[in-house]
Amino acid sequence: MNSISMQKLKQVLFHLEGSTENLYQQLPMVQTGAQINHDTSHTADQIDLHSHVFYEILFVCRGQNVQYLWNNNRYRLQKGDIMLIPPGVTHRPVFSGEFTEPYERYALWIDPDFFHSHASQFPELNYALEQCRLADSGLLRSTNATYSGLYAGFHTLWLEQEGQRFGWEAAVALGAIIHLMIHISRTFYYRNTSVAKTETRSLFDDVFQYIDTHLCEKLTLDHVASQFHVSSSTISHMFRKQLDVSFYHCVIQRRLIHSKNKILQGTALQDVWESCGFPDYSSFYRLFKKEYGMSPREFRMLNMHKPDSG
Incomplete structure (x- = not known):
C-alpha cells in the first residue's frame, strides 16, 4: 500500500464528499498497525468536534494561541507537547487570539488491536497512556531537553513512511509501538515529561x-x-x-x-x-x-x- 499524507487524505475525501466540512470525522487509517501524518495549519481552520476508532498521538512542533479540547478538559498547547487521545475521546483544537505562527504537528495513529497485542506482552508501552487515564488528562508536557529526542522519533517515522523503502510499513508500525511509545513512557517515568495542567475553568x-x-x-x-x-x-x-x-x-x-x-x-x-x-x-x-x-x-x-x- 502506498504511503498517504494528511494532505492527500484531505484531497481524497474532498473529491468524495464535495466539501471538507466533516473531514476529521472520516479520516481513515490506510496502513496496517500504525501510520504517521504531518500537518501544518496556516490559518484558524474550522475543525469540528470529533473522535476516532484508533489511538491518536499528537506532537506539537510549533504554534501560538492554540488550545485543545480533550473530553471536558481544555489545554493551551506549546512546543513539545504530546497529546494522548484514546479511541472514542472527543477532541479538537481551538484557535484563540491572533494566529501569529503556523500550527505544526505530527499525528501518529495506532490501531488499538495492534497496540494492545504488544502492550499485553510489554505493559511498559502503555505506561504513559495509563498514567494519563488515571489523572483524567490527555496532555504531557516535555522539557526543552527532551524535545529534540521526541521530535527525532516522530520525524524518523515520517521519513520512513515517505521513503517507502523495503519493509517500511513494518518499520513504521513496529517503530511506533516499540520505539516511540516506549520513549514517551520512559520520558514520563523519569519525569522528563509531566501531566499538563488544564486552563483555568470558565x-x-x-x-x-x-x-x-x-x-x-x-x-x-x-x-x-x-x-x-x-x-x-x-x-x-x-x-x-x-x-x-x-x-x-x-x-x-x-x-x-x-x-x-x-x-x-x-x-x-x-x-x-x-x-x-x-x-x-x-x-x-x-x-x-x-x-x-x-x-x-x-x-x-x-x-x-x-x-x-x-
Missing part, C-alpha cells in the same frame, strides 16, 4: 461539561442558560466565539460521538438513539449519516467486523 468549560453529563436529556439553549443564570444569547455567542459553531450543533456533535462509542461497545442500534438524547431513530439516522457519510449500521459493520444484531 463558563464555557462548565457549560461544555454540563452538555456531556446531560446528553440523554432535552438540552435547549434556554434551559442550559437558566442553569447558569445567564442569558441564552450569552451562551450562543460564547459557543460561536470559542468553537465557531452554534450551541445546537455542538450538542449534536457530542451526541453523535457518544452514539459511535455506544455502537462500538455493542449496544443494539434501536437502543442507541434514545440513550444519546435523539428524539427518534429517523432523526438519529439522518444526522449520523450527514456527519459521517455512512449509516449507523454501516459504521458498525465497518468497525466491528461482525454481523449487526441491532
